[in-house]
Amino acid sequence: MALTFRQLHPHFAAEVSAVDLRQVHNEATLAEIRAGMDEYAVLVFRGQPLSDDEHLAFARRLDGRLHSKTGSSVLYKNRLGNEALSDISNVDEHGGLLKPDDRRRMYSLGNRLWHTDASFQDPAGRYSMLSAKIVPPVSADTEFADMRAAYDALPAEIKARVEDLRVHHSIAHSRQILGFEFSSHEQEALKGAIHPLVRTIPRSRRRSLYLAAHAARIIDWPVPEGRLLLRDLMEHATQPEFVYRHAWQVGDLVIWDNRATMHRARPFDDGTYRRELRRVTTLDVDQPSAVTSPS
Ligand code: OGA
Ligand code: MN
Secondary structure, eight states: OOOEEEEEESSOOEEEOOOGGGGGGOOHHHHHHHHHHHHEEEEOOOOOOOOHHHHHHHHHHHHHOOOOOOOGGGTTTOSSOOOOSSSEBBBOOTBOOOOOOOOHHHHGGGGGGGGGGTSSSSOEEEEEEEEEEEEOOOOEEEEEOOOOHHHHHHHHHHHHHTTTOEEEEHHHHHHHTTTTOOHHHHHHHOOOEEEEEEEEEEOOOOOEEOOOTEEEETTTTHHHHHHHHHHHHHHTTTTTGEEEEEEEOOEEEEEEEEETTEEEEEOOOOTTSEEEEEEEEESSSSSSOOOOOOO
16 A cells, blocks of 8 residues: 655654554555654554554554553553553543642653653663544644754754763653652662664664653763753754644544654643543664565
């Protein structure tokens, strides 16, 4: 099946022509989607009424192994009963809206900081696939920033400065920015991971700034100096020219490449409106090829 991609932003993000992802099993179409990911980094599929099992199965077909340590499992039990299925909602186990001071809500508020999924783990997250089940009647959007375009736009001297730097990513760091407190047991379980600041994405060969609210310090640098550079880069990379804003419809499946983008949830009145999405994220380990090899 030949898919077409309608670009949504001058640098990246595309809406994909009508397709039922539950029916996509053939390698040629999966390869077209991977090639679309290499080019656009964010793909929007409308009208995908995926069950949880179909969602998990499609993620495996597209990109291999699933991530089951994307964060909250150390803190509380997953309402959905499967750590590979992240509960991106403001709902408790009885279906009620989370109270303002509920620890699950406080923790989820961290998604409103610019980040990339599971960068505090090794392996980190590669593709995240977020499926919209219930969306509020008011805007409750997600923004994405193109970290390849942001890298390309850096002045040559900054590119040289950041070339070989490595960064410690920690979810304790991003949550502490918001005043969220972890117990010593939780801190122990969430030590973080080290990743290069500049990555080359294997198939597309594009270079990308690998940043996130989780980025806590630059290895071998004095902490304040590293944080200042990270802040400057975050400011640069999240300028409006690099940002696409997605307005959700029920049935949307949005896939993003965590190596090539950052994202954040935008605020809405979550004490009034229900918002329920589910995310599956793949592990950033060896990846299927985007092109079908001649048989
Ligand atoms: C996520 C995430 C943002 C949102 O699912 O990883 O950060 O708008 N979501 O819910
Ligand atoms: Mn996220």
